[in-house]
Amino acid sequence: MARERGLDGLERILENVTTADQPTDPAAALLRAAADGDADAVAVALRAGADIESRDEHDRTALLLAATYDHVAVAELLVAMGADPDALDDRHDTPWLVTGVTGSVAMLEALLPANPDLTIRNRYGGLSPIPASERGHVDYVRRVVRTGIDLNHVNDLGWTALLEAIILGDGGAAHQEIVRILLAAGADPGIADGDGVTPLQHAEQRGYDEMVALLRR
Incomplete structure (x- = not known):
């Protein structure tokens, strides 16, 4: 598979693996290597027969562990080998x-070739731009708005990414920039929360003057 996909470095690793090098529990070795960020050990575990979709006690796959700990090289390898x-x-x-x-913008880029389903919701009913907007991840928001993901999606709390940037943000430069990016990308400032309070009203209530100015344009 590595040869067919032109993964020369991975092909060399797999060809040089000896029986003595192979782990006794390939699945456990795969998950451990993914969490540790050891791409070579991931390749060895796969060569030893590990199912690429093996899961740990929390149902996390190797790719999910790589994403969680931001091990981009591991994620790129796993994506190239067909991980879900x-x-x-x-x-x-x-x-x-x-x-x-x-x-992580680098991880976002590593996962895009796998064509992830951008409509899958997290446990709060949200899509990835919502927690990113809350946390002030400016570069991520700037990149994710170009994927075609629904920026007006409303989560189970009744909030869009724009609302979370205002309600859960600190009103500072990062969240101001996120509001600017979201609006420029087509986020609807007229979508109110579950109580009918709009993004503009939330910004006014919090004294976020810069955001107010952006929302009034």
Whole structure:
């Protein structure tokens, strides 16, 4: 498979693995290597027969572990070998959804070739731009708005990414920039929360003057 996909470095690793090098529990070795960020050990575990979709006690796959700990090289290898970017764990996270929490643009880029399902929701009913907007991940939001993901998605709390940037943000420069990016990308400032309070009203209530100015344009 590595040869067919032109993965020369991985092919060399797999060809040089001896029986003595192979782990006795390939699945456990795969998951451990993914969590540790050891791409060579991941390759060895796969060569030893590990199922690429093996799961740990929390139903996390190797790709989800790589995404969680931001091990981009491991994720690139696993994606190249066909790992599922949509595998859900027991917290209803996927490798893709995790990027909205970590804010890793490099991981986002590593996962996009696997064509992740951008409509899968996390345990709060949200898509990846929502936690990213809450946490102030400016670069991530700037990149994710170009994927075609639904920026007006409303989570189970009744909040969009725009609302979370205002309600759960600190009103500072990072969250101001996120509001600017979301609006420029087509986020609807007229979508109110479950109580009918709009993004503009939330910004006004909090004294976030810069956001107010952006929302009034």
